[in-house]
Amino acid sequence: xxxxxxLTVLCAGFTMLAVTLGAEEKQKRSEVSDYxxxxxxxxxxxxxxxPGLNATLLLTEAQREQIAKARAxxxxxxxxxxxxxxxxxxxxxxxxxxxxxxxxxxxxxTRLREQVNAIxxxxxxxxxxxxxxxxxxxxxxxxxxxxDKFASVKADEAARKRIQEEKTQDTEEQFLNxxxxxxxxxxxxxxxxxxxxxxxxxxxxxxxxxxxx
Numbered sequence: 001x002x003x004x005x006x007l008t009v010l011c012a013g014f015t016m017l018a019v020t021l022g023a024e025e026k027q028k029r030s031e032v033s034d035y036x037x038x039x040x041x042x043x044x045x046x047x048x049x050x051p052g053l054n055a056t057l058l059l060t061e062a063q064r065e066q067i068a069k070a071r072a073x074x075x076x077x078x079x080x081x082x083x084x085x086x087x088x089x090x091x092x093x094x095x096x097x098x099x100x101x102x103x104x105x106x107x108x109x110t111r112l113r114e115q116v117n118a119i120x121x122x123x124x125x126x127x128x129x130x131x132x133x134x135x136x137x138x139x140x141x142x143x144x145x146x147x148d149k150f151a152s153v154k155a156d157e158a159a160r161k162r163i164q165e166e167k168t169q170d171t172e173e174q175f176l177n178x179x180x181x182x183x184x185x186x187x188x189x190x191x192x193x194x195x196x197x198x199x200x201x202x203x204x205x206x207x208x209x210x211x212x213x
Contacts, residue, residue: 032059032067033194035116039132041139045113049135049175052195056131056187057124070115080108130182138175142167 033054036045048054059067074080083101086093117125146167153159183191 032064035067037128041136051198052191055190055194056183058190063119066119067116070112074108074112079104134178134182135175138171138178142171142174
């Protein structure tokens with residue numbers, strides 16, 4: 001099967017995904033490229049499966065501003081800030097306090113997702129569902145292929161690590177192939193551009209981190 005320019009660009013830059021932007025830099029950006037629109041069966045709501053994925057939604061400037069505002073308001077909420085301040089390692093914090101903090105954050109996130117859901121159009125929400133399904137299918141299909149490989153190296157930790165890396169790469173390539181059949185040309189162009197920008201930011205962040213050592 002011929003690899004499209006869209007897949008070539010994304011796959012070529014995939015190895016840079018391990019280099020992520022720091023939390024502070026993410027918070028400084030007013031965009032919503034780091035908003036968790038996506039859902040993984042075992043992990044719940046997650047960040048984009050691959051670089052630039054959020055751009056496929058083709059959010060308008062008004063939508064981006066509304067989502068960014070809703071998220072900022074949630075983060076400024078006094079109850080949310082107090083809950084986020086609860087230390088997981090502080091022995092003086094009781095289990096009841098931690099549970100209350102967790103419930104507060106869960107409620108806040110649910111409310112935020114409802115606000116974002118109201119901002120998105122029906123077509124955007126439908127696209128999210130299609131992409132979520134494609135990613136879940138890629139995980140399942142690749143898992144079946146690699147099941148026997150993992151079983152054959154149970155006692156070899158190095159081999160298991162190598163196979164896991166291969167599986168991760170194959171899963172992502174499988175997902176990108178499925179994505180190529182879902183997105184229109186405008187969505188592919190937006191994703192490719194956003195992915196390139198994200199990889200450039202990651203490279204700059206990695207360079208800056210090295211210079212501090």
